[in-house]
Amino acid sequence: MRRAHRVVVLALDGVYPFELGIPSRVFGAAGDHYEVLTCSVDGGPVRTNADFSVTVERGPEALTTADTVVLPPIDSSLVTRDLPEPVREALASIPRSARIVSICTGAFVLAAAGLLEGRPATTHWALAGLFREWYPQVALDPDVLFVDDGQVLTSAGAASGVDVCLHLVRADHGSEVANRVARVCVVPPWREGGQAQYIERPVPETTANGTAATRQWALEHLHEPITLQDLAGHARMSLRTFARRFHDEVGVSPGRWLIQQRVAQARHLLEATDLPVDDIAGQVGFGTGTSLRQHLHAAIGVSPLAYRRTFRGAPAPVG
Template sequence: MAMTVFTHPGRHRVAVLARQILLPIELGIVHQLFGQAKEGASADGEPLYEVATCSLRAGDVGTDGDFTVAVPHGPRALAEADTVIVLSSYEDYVQDTPELAPPLAEAFALIRPGTRVASICTGAFVLASAGLLDGHTATTHWRYTDLFSRLFPRVRLDPDVLYTDGETVLTSAGCASGIDLCLHMIRRDHGTAVANDVARRTVVPPHREGGQVQYIRRPVPALSAPATSAAREWALRRLQEPITLGQMAARESMSVRHFTRRFRDEVGTTPINWLTQQRVELARELLEESDAPIDQVAARTGLGSAANLRQHFHLALGISPSAYRTTFRGPAGPRPSGA
């Protein structure tokens, strides 16, 4: 009987599929982020995931650098995984058929029904070739969207977003957006506190919405030009207060018009939309980590009323605050009034 790939019962099993020629940064992203996720959002907590790297054949896998990666496992890891993450490969850039190559088809046949499957960058080509993205919204690196659309017309390609979430199938754009996707999956599995702890210890932004643009087709502003980071830091410290566009612009000594243009160049959205996103994110944390009633959560996040919180929460996440709290904290125990 073959030995099992995963050796820690109870942990969520993540299999990373590495192909020739891989980008080492993508492999590192998955191991670093899932490896940092600990029970109780504590460095002393038990690891929540076990990550195993596999390839179509165990052994050395070439990279785009001057070194190879020794991959210990073959495709059997895919059969045991709870989540499969497909990395990009130089093979994707020259793909000329929508069909899955026979070795990959045999490997994908091992994946159990219901397994969550995700891709980083052009790994989406593999998911599409396997038919997993038919009828779904997906994304990939912006440089290869034309090729992707030609090969896979049944996939609803969104070329501008960082990542997409179709519950059991997820895709991300360029390799750095793999960070956003992995943090999103950790947040979905274990809540905001764990995901934010991983982000803090890895020193990356804790949350970027999947719908944020992956590539802004405008020149990068000159380094000598004023930035908007001070205004953002100022606003984040007082989300519970009324904040106007004029106040934020004044922090950078800019006109409202110039500030709005610079903000969009740097962040990819308007200051008002960004403020709403940050307030919804704070509301998520409060719903997970406190028993505050909905009206108090609305007040502490600057969203004003419970009705306003519900409206913005539903627009951002598609569910009500009370449903979100139940999902992440469970139904046990009495709920405070208004929740």
């Protein structure tokens, strides 16, 4: 019998309790696909950034058995440019084959350990300036919710930890399992846009209409050609006002958002149906199978047929 994929969570002093629990909650909701263990650098209790400590029964030896390691964030006041030696030794014990995931300020720890050298990464937008100052060799993108660079993944603040864990479930087991996990956890399977939605900025004029209704309309008409003029017309705004308002609310341009939604729907149909690629392309608004192949490859680096072979869910039971 194949053992479950082992996720080991490394709790450091000053850890945020909410984020500490994310891996267990998300991966645990995937049933027997994952085993989640929590450890500390010495096997002892860990103080959180709240008014309590947590008891951790495992030491750093648990890291040597990990398939995936998750590093939750620590209080920003405890972030240092140089790692304490026990933390550095613990990180050095992670197998080279293991995936490593950080949440929020966890990226500072990975960068200090040299694990982000020359890689793209993200962290909480409010700490982007400090991160760039300390680690200019890291290609920081503070506008996204998470960055998947293959073996190393970094995510932004708080709930972005849920996003990246769901992303890994989807990558490992497909949309069917990931969507089921999202329903159990009562969270969206994916969130639109990036951190730009959450960066502090002046509140938009109250006289401007929102774009939520237009986004919903677009999702219901993905199979049709949709232009920026169509979207602005539905929202009853000028092109310039709509584009600005849309980006303020979603964090990406209308055109990029439409492509993201079409790719997401195409992935669902590749997993859940036997429809030919050309038919799927028509249903999601790409028009031709060639266009779908180009957009899917740009988004996730594989062809529709390769994606279907990898992530096709089990057939639904009859009766």
